[in-house]
Amino acid sequence: MAQVSSIADEQAPNPLSASKSVLLRISRFNPEFDESNKFMEFSVPYQKWTTVLEAILDVKKHFDHSVAVRYSCRQATCGSCGMLINGKPRLACFTKISELDSDVVTVEPMNNFPVIRDLAVKFERLFDTHQKIKPYLIRDDTELESDQREFLQSPQELENFIQFANCIKCGLCNSACPTMTTDSSFVGPQALAQAYRYVADSRDKGKDTRLDIIDESHGIWRCHFAGSCSQVCPKGVDPAMGIQFLRGYLLGFRS
Amino acid sequence: MTQDENKEGVKGMVNPGRYGIERIAYLLMRLTGLGLLGYFIAHIYETSNILRGRMGWDDFLAMTQTTEGHIFLVLVIGMCVFHTGNGIRIMMGHGGVGVGKPARPDYPYDPASQNYRHKIGIYSSIVLAAVAMMYGMAVMFGE
Numbered sequence: 001m002a003q004v005s006s007i008a009d010e011q012a013p014n015p016l017s018a019s020k021s022v023l024l025r026i027s028r029f030n031p032e033f034d035e036s037n038k039f040m041e042f043s044v045p046y047q048k049w050t051t052v053l054e055a056i057l058d059v060k061k062h063f064d065h066s067v068a069v070r071y072s073c074r075q076a077t078c079g080s081c082g083m084l085i086n087g088k089p090r091l092a093c094f095t096k097i098s099e100l101d102s103d104v105v106t107v108e109p110m111n112n113f114p115v116i117r118d119l120a121v122k123f124e125r126l127f128d129t130h131q132k133i134k135p136y137l138i139r140d141d142t143e144l145e146s147d148q149r150e151f152l153q154s155p156q157e158l159e160n161f162i163q164f165a166n167c168i169k170c171g172l173c174n175s176a177c178p179t180m181t182t183d184s185s186f187v188g189p190q191a192l193a194q195a196y197r198y199v200a201d202s203r204d205k206g207k208d209t210r211l212d213i214i215d216e217s218h219g220i221w222r223c224h225f226a227g228s229c230s231q232v233c234p235k236g237v238d239p240a241m242g243i244q245f246l247r248g249y250l251l252g253f254r255s
Numbered sequence: 256m257t258q259d260e261n262k263e264g265v266k267g268m269v270n271p272g273r274y275g276i277e278r279i280a281y282l283l284m285r286l287t288g289l290g291l292l293g294y295f296i297a298h299i300y301e302t303s304n305i306l307r308g309r310m311g312w313d314d315f316l317a318m319t320q321t322t323e324g325h326i327f328l329v330l331v332i333g334m335c336v337f338h339t340g341n342g343i344r345i346m347m348g349h350g351g352v353g354v355g356k357p358a359r360p361d362y363p364y365d366p367a368s369q370n371y372r373h374k375i376g377i378y379s380s381i382v383l384a385a386v387a388m389m390y391g392m393a394v395m396f397g398e
Contacts, residue, residue: 088273111263121261163357176274178281181267184260200357225348226281227369228274236360241368248351 021045022097024055026067027108030117039106040064046097052105053081053092056119068118076234079170083119084108089172089232110175126171129191133213135198138206157202164197164242166235173229173239185218189229189239192220196242199249211249220247277369280377284341287334294331325395333388340380344373 024044029037042063044055053071060067069092072078076094085095086106097105113121137151173189180186195214199207214220223243230240248254263270268285271278304315318324348354348368355367 109261111261111267113261114259115261159359160357163360166360178268178278181263182265184262224281224284225277225345226274227277227366227373230366230368231274231277233364233366236362236364236366238355238357238360238366238368240366241354241357244348244354244368245351247349251350253350253352 020047022055022102023104024059025104025106026056026059026118027106028067028118029109029115031115037108040067048096048098050097051093052085052090052095052097052100052107055097055105056092056107068116068120070120077168079168082110082121082170082172082175084110084175089175091170091172091234094234110171112175112177112180113171121171123169123171126169126174126188126190129187130169130194132187133191133195133198133210134206135194137198137201137204138209139204151203153202160202161197161200164193164200164237164239167194167197167237168235170234172232172234173237176228176232178226178228179222179224183218183222186222187214187219189223189243192223192246193229193237193239193242196246199246200242207249211246214246215250220250223247275369276374276377280341280380283337283381284345287338290330290334291338294334325392328395329388329391332391333384336387337380337384340383341377344376344380348373 021043024042025039026042027037028034028040042059044058046055051074053069053074056067056069057071060069069081069083071081071093073080074093076091079091081092082089083092084090084107085092086100086102086104089110092107107119109115109119109121113123113126115121167190169190171190173193174180177186177189180188192214195210198204199210220243223240225240225244227240230238233239245254268282271282301315305312307315319328353370353372355370358367
């Protein structure tokens with residue numbers, strides 16, 4: 001769809017008095033009615049601090065309120081607004097238009113996730129695989145029964161896994177993964193990184209259980225260390241590192 | 256685009272430009288692996304020609320002495336060297352060797368697993384493959 005609409009023209013006078021504008025191309029797709037996606041184009045004014053999410057919300061507010069987008073915190077914490085921005089998975093709230101260095105910004109739904117509508121995708125499978133690796137401490141006793149009231153941990157023991165605890169389940173890593181582009185059963189970098197997060201936790205006793213879960217044909221062995229998951233992670237989790245450490249346990253390099 | 260999948264498929268693998276040299280190495284590893292598999296099958300077929308006697312064997316071997324045969328062998332040399340060099344890098348990475356240490360991430364969150372050692376490994380594999388191909392060409396086309 002070659003419809004170009006200008007918010008700057010619609011709004012006069014513009015309170016932001018923006019000096020620049022960008023062409024925002026939004027993928028529109030409703031699986032109930034559409035065979036394929038189409039792009040709608042809008043000319044959106046922006047400042048150097050304007051994020052892609054703010055530009056999309058501008059479009060919703062001033063021109064087409066039917067654009068479907070999921071968002072919440074606007075500060076890269078809730079992991080809701082993941083999408084393809086100029087072909088690469090990113091958080092819309094964490095991506096400034098000025099840093100894209102392009103006059104055209106194309107937003108599409110994340111790959112490897114079923115599309116609900118437009119930019120909103122289903123997360124059921126990500127949550128299922130996350131749940132599959134038992135994302136909680138596994139041990140016989142509990143903090144409530146312990147005399148110490150809490151499980152003590154040294155700062156160094158914390159460093160071993162705190163990086164992987166930063167995961168916000170935004171799904172960008174699964175969207176960037178080259179294995180997930182063809183393998184619908186692959187457990188995915190998000191779940192594997194979270195498996196390592198708990199395996200590396202000194203309070204956890206469920207290492208063998210988790211290694212058994214991921215040691216399957218569509219489990220950890222389908223990762224080929226392309227590293228794209230780590231490159232797109234907005235929180236610095238580095239799933240590729242965790243996956244290789246996990247594989248080190250299975251191959252006997254680590255104990 | 257369908258409601259169930261929204262997967263890029265093979266197109267997602269062969270469009271590595273978005274993710275840097277590591278994704279290009281991933282694609283080259285797939286391509287050279289498939290190329291070497293094809294060569295392996297062709298090699299078994301080729302060596303089976305010995306059952307046709309010496310003349311049959313010499314006839315088939317003469318195919319590798321043509322310009323096209325030399326170019327094919329140069330490509331095999333390049334695929335073999337890159338696949339070996341990059342394979343060693345990946346095998347070490349798969350064991351957790353050289354992928355960095357977990358630490359509190361700081362913005363801009365450069366992933367430690369994609370460190371300079373791996374980049375050097377990738378570039379070295381590409382350069383070694385190029386040098387081996389040039390040497391192969393010098394030997395085969397030199398006379």
